[in-house]
Structure formats: structure tokens, C-alpha cells
Amino acid sequence: MRRLRRLRPRSLRSRLVLIAALLATGAVLLCQLAGLTVLRGWLTDQVDDRLAHFRPPGRVYGDAGTGKAPQPPRPDDTLPSDYRVYFYDRDGHLLRTSLGSGESPGPRLPARKADLNLTMGRPSTLPAEGGASGSGWRVVAYEGPDRMRAVVALPLDTVDGATTKLLWLSLALGAAVAVGVVVLGNGAVRLGLRPLTRVEHTAQHITGGALELNVPVADPDTEVGRLGLALNTMLDRLRTALHRTETSEARLRHFMADAGHELRTPLTAIQGFAELLLDEPDMAAGRRHEAHALIAHNADRMSRLVDDLFLLAKLGEAPVTHREPVDLLSLAADAIATTAIRHPHRTVTLEPLPAPPGPPGTAGAGEPSGAGTGGELDIVETPGDPHQLAQVLGNLLSNAAVHTPPEAAVRVRVGLTRVTAGGAPGSGRSLPPGTPVCVVEVADDGPGIKPDEAHRVFDRFYRATPHDRSGAPGFRADREPGSGLGLAIAAAIAAAHGGRLELDNRPGEGCAFRLLLPDATAAPEGHADEAHRAPRPT
Structure with a gap:
């Protein structure tokens, strides 16, 4: 068993070639065996047909019974040279007198008729006499006059010769097919497995550390x-x-x-x-x-x-576990009051959210509903944690008060709108265009943020380079700067509420941090008119 396991091919290509060779050789040999069986049966039927069409003449029984030598037959009674005819007398003994020529030994017949296991008129096959090597004999028994019996025999040398030649031809053809399949199949399998070989080589390179490679397809x-x-x-x-x-x-x-x-x-x-x-x-x-x-x-x-x-x-x-309706307008007013206590000389105003540029009523422009008639502010509610959202507004106002000159104004804008395509960069979840959102915007008139630093303002422990209103380095706020976690915390809270925190930076003119939160009370985009018709309490 171990030797067989050692001889078993290990590569896929060798296994495929071996399986193909065995299948092809087996198919050829099976077809040749079927043809050999059909041919032998057909030749044997030809011999049986010849036996069925020949019966010894009646007078031959009389000559054989008296022990006389058969008289030369007439031309029309001439026997073919390969026929052999044997007789049993009335007592059932085999007579040594036989008809037929040929030097090869005849069929092996028993000495007594009782031991002759032959069905009358049905051909059977018997071996050659004396155990001689060679072809057998096809024999048929007939009843004669006076309880005599005749046995007519034909040799099967023609049948055995034809089947033997066909057998050797089948073996040679099977060997040739096996060799051809091994030689040609090896090349065909190697060619067919070339893509798999390239995959193998690429996988080896990737295993070696070349992770940038891709498998060729x-x-x-x-x-x-x-x-x-x-x-x-x-x-x-x-x-x-x-x-x-x-x-x-x-x-x-x-x-x-x-x-x-x-x-x-x-x-x-x-x-x-x-x-x-x-x-x-x-x-x-x-x-x-x-x-x-x-x-x-x-x-x-x-x-x-x-x-x-x-x-x-x-x-x-x-995520946020505690949620309740939060009035962002009241939250913004409280945050402004707290900022006024910490920074008494800072100007902070509360305003409605202005309409974005674009034709009114167009898709994507989104009319804000934070401004009421006569400049009044409507209540803007969103589900969330009021303490965390208050911390966001406090961080944004503190950031504006600390990182802008004292004379820079800060404006807080609250309202409702829809997300437009190509919004400002920020941190948090991406909202598809047309999504109704509640907005709290903290804008200032400070020097803004350097363009190469704007994309890092939401990173933890990141503090932008301090500069004054004119852009000259060296400005420090009137209070000790924070740790650089305020905007990171605000962005994380916005993401936890399903929204995002955006930065609209205008270097030299100021910047605006915009908090976008989902508006659960708004109608779908196709029903924006109905949403605007429904008045909110003031």
C-alpha cells in the first residue's frame, strides 16, 4: 500500500494525463473487445451454417457399418477437404473409419455413443484429439439408419486465426493510444493549465510579500x-x-x-x-x-x-441610547448664553438659516424653513440626546471664540433644508442629496483656516497654527487653548446621531461649521410643498 502511494502522481497535470490515458486506453480496448466478440460469433455462425447444410449420404452409413473402405465418391458427392465425418455403429462403438482429409488431429470423441453429450442437429465445440495444441472443432451429430450415428466436424482454425490477429491488433492499438494520449495529453494539459500555473506563480510572489500584485485573468x-x-x-x-x-x-x-x-x-x-x-x-x-x-x-x-x-x-x-425630541433653537440660545458668560466681549447672534443660492423651488436647492414671517424663528426639532448635542454647540462656539480675534462676530443659524449634491467636506455619515436635515451653523468673520490644514481640523489632538486676522503668525486667543479634542468630539456625536459635521472654509473671510442632523418630522422630497404648508409652532 505504501509503495502504491509513493507511485501515485502528486501533481495535478500528471494525474490528469494518467486518468486521460487510462480512460482512452480502456475505451479503445473495450471497443476492440466488443468487435472481437462480434467477429468471433459471426465466423462461428458461418461454420455452423456450413455444418447445417451438410449431411452424410445414406449409403455411407452402410459402407461404414460393414467395415468396407468407402468407395471413391462421384464428383457431385465430393466432400470439402476440411470436413471430417465419424460414425458410431448400432452397438454404440466409435468406428475408426472416417471421411475427410487432413493431417491435423480431429476432434476428441468418446469411444461409446452413450458418452457423446451432443444434441442432435445442434452444433457444439470440442477440443482437438490427443490434447494437441491448436484450434478446436465445431461438431454436429446426426441420426443414421439402423441406430447408427454420424458426427460431422469442421475445424475452427480460421475463426481462431482471425480473432487472434484482431486481438493483437487491439492490444497494439491500445498501447499506441496510451502512448499518444500520454505524449499529446501532457502537452495539451500543460497548455490548458497555463493560466493556473500563472496563478500559482503570482500567488508565490504574493506570499513572498508582493501584495500589490493581482492574479492574471x-x-x-x-x-x-x-x-x-x-x-x-x-x-x-x-x-x-x-x-x-x-x-x-x-x-x-x-x-x-x-x-x-x-x-x-x-x-x-x-x-x-x-x-x-x-x-x-x-x-x-x-x-x-x-x-x-x-x-x-x-x-x-x-x-x-x-x-x-x-x-x-x-x-x-x-450608538446613542437616549433619544428624545430636542429643540435645536432653544439649545442654540442656551449655548449662546453660556458663551456670553465665558466671553463677555464677544458678539454672538442667533439668526435664521438663509436660503441657499439657486432658483426657489428647484430640486436640490431646498428652501429653508427656519425663517418665519417677519424674521421670526421656528422651532426646529430632531431626535437625539440633548446633553450631547448641547456639548456639540458649546464646542463649536468655544472654538470660534478662542481661535478668532476678539472683534470677529460669531453668528449661529438654525433652520431646515435638504442636502444638496457636492456639499462641503466634513466628518460623519454621508447623506444622500435631497435628504431633509436640521441645520445648526456656527459662522465667524475670523481669518479662517489655512487650506492645507482644513482637512485635519476634525482629527484628535490637532490644533491649527495660530494666526491673527491679517494672517500673520503669532495670534493667541484670550484664553488658554484646548487640547484639540473639541471638534473631534463634536464630529463623533454628530456621527452617532446619524448626521455629520461640515466645514465651509473661506481663508481670509472666516469659516462656518455646519451641524446636519436627520429631520424625522419632514415629509419625503416629493411632498416638500405639503411640509412647508404645515405651520410649526413659534
Whole structure:
């Protein structure tokens, strides 16, 4: 068994060639065997037909019974040279007198008629006399006068010769077919498996590290072509997963480095002032109070940073669980009041959302419904968590107050509209054009954000380069800058509510952060007129 396993071909090409050779050879030999059987049967039927058309003349029985030598037959009674006729007398003994010529031994006949197992008139096959090698005999028995019996025999040498030649021809043809299939089939299989061989070589290169390669696909309608397409799809997904993993790892390392740096600064300050208090126990009361105040300030800063990190982690793991109707207009008014307390010299106004440019009523333009008649503001509601949405508005207003000059005005706009194609870049879920949304926009008249930094404002721990209104570096806000997590938290909360946070940046003229949230109370796009006809409470 082990030897057979060792001899078994291991490559697919060898197995295919061997299977094809065995099948072709077996088919040829089976066809030749069927032909050989038919030919032998047909030749045997010819011999039986000759036996059936020949009967010994009646006078021959008399001559054989008296023991006389047969008289030369007349011309019309001449026997063919291959016939043999044997007689049994009335007592059932085989007579040695026989008719026929030929030097080859005749059929093996029993000495007594009782032992002759032949059916009258039905041909049978008997071996040659004396166990001689050679062809057998086809014999038929006939009843004669005076209880005598005659046995007529014909040799089967012609039948055996023809079948033997055909048998050797079949074996030679089968061997030739096997050799031809092995030689030609090897080339044909090698040519047919060439696409699979290219797939194998490409897979080996990919295994070696060349992940940018793709499996060649010659014909997508074949099995190898479909295999190549499936492998290419798998490779694309693998490359995408690896890229995401590498990007995630890089972002995680950057995030950990930034978080460590941000936490190290207040922690170092706390440690330094604590060591100062321990080293100088006789410190003056004023300096001691100042040290305590600085320790508390840095501890509060570190606590807020940890809270922000915890909030970001929670928003990334689970969606918003608490939802209720939130009035964005009231939320914006409360956020403005809080900002006015923290930044008393900052001008912050609450306005309706203006209509976007374009012909009124056109598809995609979207008429805002935040402005009522006479400049009144309508209630704009959206389902969500009021505390998290209030934090978004607070972060946006704080960002505008900290990163713009004191004289720059800040405008908060609230209203309803529909998403238009080609909107501003931002962070969060992509909303298809025509989707009804609630909008809260925080715009300022500051210097804006540098174009090469605008795409990074939603990254964690990212702070844009400070500059004044004229664009000259060196401007710092009137308060200590944040940790760079405010906009990242706002974008994460917007995404958790099924919306997005967009940035409309105009360098030198200011920028606008636009919060888009789904409007669950709006009618479908085809029923916009009915939605505008239904008045909202003011």
C-alpha cells in the first residue's frame, strides 16, 4: 500500500494525463473487445451454417457399418477437404473409419455413443484429439439408419486465426493510444493549465510579500478565470484590511503619543508644585495659595482631558441610547448664553438659516424653513440626546471664540433644508442629496483656516497654527487653548446621531461649521410643498 502511494502522481497535470490515458486506453480496448466478440460469433455462425447444410449420404452409413473402405465418391458427392465425418455403429462403438482429409488431429470423441453429450442437429465445440495444441472443432451429430450415428466436424482454425490477429491488433492499438494520449495529453494539459500555473506563480510572489500584485485573468468565463476573479477580490479585501489595520495602528500610536503629551504637561506641573510645597514648608501664605491654585487648575485640566477621551471612546463603541425630541433653537440660545458668560466681549447672534443660492423651488436647492414671517424663528426639532448635542454647540462656539480675534462676530443659524449634491467636506455619515436635515451653523468673520490644514481640523489632538486676522503668525486667543479634542468630539456625536459635521472654509473671510442632523418630522422630497404648508409652532 505504501509503495502504491509513493507511485501515485502528486501533481495535478500528471494525474490528469494518467486518468486521460487510462480512460482512452480502456475505451479503445473495450471497443476492440466488443468487435472481437462480434467477429468471433459471426465466423462461428458461418461454420455452423456450413455444418447445417451438410449431411452424410445414406449409403455411407452402410459402407461404414460393414467395415468396407468407402468407395471413391462421384464428383457431385465430393466432400470439402476440411470436413471430417465419424460414425458410431448400432452397438454404440466409435468406428475408426472416417471421411475427410487432413493431417491435423480431429476432434476428441468418446469411444461409446452413450458418452457423446451432443444434441442432435445442434452444433457444439470440442477440443482437438490427443490434447494437441491448436484450434478446436465445431461438431454436429446426426441420426443414421439402423441406430447408427454420424458426427460431422469442421475445424475452427480460421475463426481462431482471425480473432487472434484482431486481438493483437487491439492490444497494439491500445498501447499506441496510451502512448499518444500520454505524449499529446501532457502537452495539451500543460497548455490548458497555463493560466493556473500563472496563478500559482503570482500567488508565490504574493506570499513572498508582493501584495500589490493581482492574479492574471485571461478569460473570466472559465473556471480558472472565475478563480482568478475570486482571488483578486480576496486580495483587494485583504489589502484594504491591511491598510485599515496599518492606518488604525498609526492613528493609535499617534493618539497615544498625543494623549501622553497632553497628560504629561498638567501632570508635570502638579508634580512640580507639589514638590515645591514639600521642599519649602515655610513658604509664604500667598505663594502657597498660588501653588495650590495652580495644582487645582492643572488637575482640572487633566480631568477634563480624561473625560473627553472617555467620551470619544464611548461614542466610538456604542450608538446613542437616549433619544428624545430636542429643540435645536432653544439649545442654540442656551449655548449662546453660556458663551456670553465665558466671553463677555464677544458678539454672538442667533439668526435664521438663509436660503441657499439657486432658483426657489428647484430640486436640490431646498428652501429653508427656519425663517418665519417677519424674521421670526421656528422651532426646529430632531431626535437625539440633548446633553450631547448641547456639548456639540458649546464646542463649536468655544472654538470660534478662542481661535478668532476678539472683534470677529460669531453668528449661529438654525433652520431646515435638504442636502444638496457636492456639499462641503466634513466628518460623519454621508447623506444622500435631497435628504431633509436640521441645520445648526456656527459662522465667524475670523481669518479662517489655512487650506492645507482644513482637512485635519476634525482629527484628535490637532490644533491649527495660530494666526491673527491679517494672517500673520503669532495670534493667541484670550484664553488658554484646548487640547484639540473639541471638534473631534463634536464630529463623533454628530456621527452617532446619524448626521455629520461640515466645514465651509473661506481663508481670509472666516469659516462656518455646519451641524446636519436627520429631520424625522419632514415629509419625503416629493411632498416638500405639503411640509412647508404645515405651520410649526413659534
